[in-house]
Amino acid sequence: PLKEKGRKKNLNLMQIVYGAPASSATALTNENHENSDDEDFFKPKGEHSKNLGGGLDAGHVNSEDCSKFVNYGNLKNWKEKEVCEDIRDRFTTGDWSKAALRNKNS
Amino acid sequence: MGKTTYKRLKGSQSFRQRLLLSTLSSTPIIIDEIRADDMIPGLLRHEMSLLRLFETVSDDCVVEVNETGTRLKYKPGIIMGGKNLVHNCALTRSMGYFLEPLLLLGLFGKKPLSIRLKGVTDDAKDPSVDTFRNASLHILKRFGVPSEGLDLKIEARGVAPEGGGEVLLTVPNVQTLTAVQWVEEGMVKRIRGWTFSARVSSDFEHSMRFAARGIFNNLLPDVHIFNDHKSGPHAGKSPGYGITLVAETTAGCHISADTTVSCGRTDETGEVDDEKQERKPAEDTGVEIASWLLQEIEKGGVVDSTHQGLLFILCALCQQDVSKVRVGTLSPYGVETLRNLKEFLGVTFSFRPDPDTATVILTCVGSGLVNLSRKLS
Known part of the structure; x- marks a missing residue:
């Protein structure tokens, strides 16, 4: 599930991390909406319940x-070969050319 | 300068980073409402202990705590560092709690730091001392910290509740930190592990090692887990065992996972920490930590979730140059760190999600912190 969340296009990390610019009402609504989508991802920090003007110290x-x-939630069963295949190319025993693709976007 | 102006903060959150960043940026702070509504209000034992540690390492800092401990006034002094220092860490948290800010503080001291910490070396809540030795210190080196004089020696293990462990930390000084371009994770080339047992049979270690190695069988042959059975005075005062695993990549990244199993502490209300009440077989602990490690690798990034905070602080403290780093999903502690860095250093990061790998690339311009005390000497 984490992967899918990372893929979401409208995930505005700037807002999630630093809060809405100038506490504008629309931005705040927007942010709350984001958070409800990413509930399990950002939960430990505590619901991001920012008061208006409360800035970083709210919550x-x-x-x-x-x-x-x-x-880590529910652990995958890494004893299974198929599960390991998902991260095969992150190891030197995997496909090096596929691994190199990871850096094309940096 | 005249009258001191204090930055006003609330609550016990980010206590260590607030003290650290307050000290590094010479910003006096007042923290109010520290657990004001809790059954046990105010600063806890390890927080008081941390304040004393800051006093030990610096000159002329002023710490004022009110009677209930709900209000702290802190005026940072000059970070001195120095040799042969000793600190008794409160047993309510393990050394990882103290080491995290201490490492960074030491870098910006007047003299190289050499300090003996006594207390709980490992627990389930904070990174283990093996993680510090084998992952955290490597991250510092990326930013130009010389490896000479940077070391953590584990002289005696000690687990909760009674502790009795001892480590010797040495940290060299730096003038500034060097900005990094660190987005390449590389491929995992080897996995190293360290288990320990203190005041219990080494069978526990064996079970954890065997189980953890079994998990990696499908992926990598180069796996070695060292054991460290302690007895007598080097085993501390309480029974327990633990495991730390570190995956090393071709790009020099160190991804870690660790835990420790020991008797639960009783908190100040007399209740045992609930997390420690059930005890699982040592095999399961080995499987669990190996799985954590693989999930960290799957997430991606040049450091693991636990080290995001350290990574971001280092980036923000660098010379005024652009740093660029890749992490997996942002951890809650990472996010908290980013906020504190904006608050104290005015450093704002920008984020670029990389959808293909589900990682995030962060960039920032360092605050250009210079070790002034060292320049003078």
């Missing part, structure tokens, strides 16, 4: 200070 002011990411 979960007492959320826990933890860098470690542990929210």
Whole structure:
């Protein structure tokens, strides 16, 4: 599911990270809409409930200070060969020319 | 300068980054409403311990906490660094909690830092000390931190609740950090792992290693997991075991995953952390961490989700030049970091999603932080 979310064209990361410009009402609505779509993706930060003019400090002011990411959800069964095939080309044992394609967009 | 103006903040969130960025940017801060409505209000033991650590490493910083601990006034001093420093970390968090800000603080000190930390070396909440040694430190080197003098020695393990571990951290000083163009992930060429056991049988390590290796069988032959069974004074005061895995790529990226299994801590209300109540077999822990690692690799990016914060801070502290990095999906902590960097350093990143790989490319211009104390000396 994460992959599909990343592919979404209208995912405006600038707004999600830094909030709506100048707290304009339309932008805020827009942002809330984005968040509802990306619920599971951005959940741990806490619903992004920004007050008008509250800026960055609104929301979960007492959320826990933890860098470690542990929210992997349901783990895939990596014992299965087919599951491993999805990331085969990320390993030196995979197809090097396919792996090189990853950098064409940088 | 005259009267000090304080930046006003609220709540306990991002406590470490706020202190760190306040210190690096010489911005005094006042934080109000720290857990004001909680059953146990105010700063927690590890946060007080972190404040003392900042005092240990710097000169002339002023820390004022009100009686309930819900209000902190912090005026940063000069980062001194220095040799033979010792800090007793509060046992409520493991060393990863303290190391994250300390590493960056040390870089901008007047003298190279050499400090012995005592307490809990590993737990499930913060990155393990093996992760620091084998992933985090490599990230610093990308930004021009010399590898000479950059080290973390694990002298004794200690897990929750009693700790008893000891590590020795050395950090060299830098004048500035070098901006990076770091978007190529490369391909995973080898996986290295480290397990440890302290005050328990080394069988636990064996089970984790065996299970983790089994997961990688389909993908890569070059997998080696080292063991580190501790007993006696090097094993700390509580029983536990843990595993850290790091995938190294052809482009020099280090992707990590780790965890530790130990007895639960009791918090200040006397309740055991609920996350630690069920204990699964060591095999399952091995499988789980190996799976985490593969999911991190699948996500993509030049660092794992856990290190996004460190990566972004480094980019923002660089000389006034453009840095460009690739990460997988932005982690919540990464997002929090980006906000703090804007708040304290005025550094705004721009984002370009790469739909083909489901990764994001971030660019920013560094704030050009210069180590002033070092220039003078």
